[in-house]
Amino acid sequence: QQPVQSPQAVILREGEDAVINCSSSKALYSVHWYRQKHGEAPVFLMILLKGGEQKGHDKISASFNEKKQQSSLYLTASQLSYSGTYFCGTEITGAGSYQLTFGKGTKLSVIP
Amino acid sequence: GAVVSQHPSRVICKSGTSVKIECRSLDFQATTMFWYRQFPKQSLMLMATSNEGSKATYEQGVEKDKFLINHASLTLSTLTVTSAHPEDSSFYICSARGAAGVNWNEQFFGPGTRLTVL
Numbered sequence: 001q002q003p004v005q006s007p008q009a010v011i012l013r014e015g016e017d018a019v020i021n022c023s024s025s026k027a028l029y030s031v032h033w034y035r036q037k038h039g040e041a042p043v044f045l046m047i048l049l050k051g052g053e054q055k056g057h058d059k060i061s062a063s064f065n066e067k068k069q070q071s072s073l074y075l076t077a078s079q080l081s082y083s084g085t086y087f088c089g090t091e092i093t094g095a096g097s098y099q100l101t102f103g104k105g106t107k108l109s110v111i112p
Numbered sequence: 113g114a115v116v117s118q119h120p121s122r123v124i125c126k127s128g129t130s131v132k133i134e135c136r137s138l139d140f141q142a143t144t145m146f147w148y149r150q151f152p153k154q155s156l157m158l159m160a161t162s163n164e165g166s167k168a169t170y171e172q173g174v175e176k177d178k179f180l181i182n183h184a185s186l187t188l189s190t191l192t193v194t195s196a197h198p199e200d201s202s203f204y205i206c207s208a209r210g211a212a213g214v215n216w217n218e219q220f221f222g223p224g225t226r227l228t229v230l
Contacts, residue, residue, distance in 0.1 A: 002155075030217060041205050041224040042156070047217050087155060089219075098144055098209055100219060102156045 001026055003090045005103035012078045012110050020073040020106045022088030031064050031071040032089040032100055035082075042087060045073070050093065075108070083110045115139055116208050118222035125196055126230055133191045133225045135206030141186035142208035146219065147179075150203045162189055196229040203227075 003024040010018055022031060030049045034042035046057070048064035048071055059076040075082055085107045089100035115138040125131050135145060144163050148156040160176075162168035162183035170176045180192040189208075193200055203226050207219040 032219065034221075039226075041221045044218065044220070049217065089156075098219075099146070099158060099161055101158070104155045 002101055003088055003103040005086075005088060005106050007106060008104070009107040010109070012082075012108065014080060014110055014112055015077050018075045018078060018108060020075075020086050020088075020108070021070065022072070022090070022103055023068070023070045024090050024092075026069065026090075027093040028064075028066070028069050028071075028090050029093040030091040031062075032091070033062055033071075033073050034087045034089065035084045036087060036105075037084045045086075078108075078110045080110050080112065083108055114210070114218070114220045116142075116206065116220045116222040118206055118225050120225060121223060122226045122228075124228045124230065127197055128195055130192055130194045131196055131227060133193075133204055133206075133227075135189045135191070135208070135222050137187045137208045137210065137220070140208075140210040140220075142189070142210050143186065144209040145183055145189040146207045146209070147181060147189075147191050148205045148207065150205060150224075156205065159191075193227065196227070198229045201227055201229045 003022050006021045032047050033045040036042040062073045064071045085105040087102045087105045089102045117136045119134045147159045150156045158171050159174045160168045160170045162181050164183050164186050168181035183189040203224050205224040207221045209219050
């Protein structure tokens, strides 16, 4: 079942922060975050595994609330290069297939 | 490390012809490869999962006789779109999941193949 992402789109000025949410109705084993620029393949950002972890690098971090089956991606002090569509991919607990189901994406536009 | 390549990056073909897309893991052994299709401004939709040496598992609604997948080795999977029609025009992306040497949780995506059927 496809995870739900919110918001669908967001426009930021350089230096502003944003949060993108991803929620599922299924028990999740992992959440994967990707950024895709127009006409290109998705670029891996990070994985969060069951256990409720938090991760981050540079000014992009994420959290995974296992109980709520939700993950949030935090973008701080946004840069122009952050523009793109962000997808979360979820892996269901017990599926054993390693398959990811992707949300519909959140289009992020960072303007000067 | 963990690079996945796809070939070709772009292909234009006539309706009724078949097109083969290759997906290679360049520096690791991919025990599982996935094929996705993405229409403009939409999400990635999983078409099939393939494990080396076994038949691919297709998602509901994906015609296995039309989209032939072969995962002959641990570094190569191919997707053949048979008798392509304009509605098959899309961005096809593969991803690979490895075992030893890479984070086995992670899926590494290829750069994608843009197929246009005239």
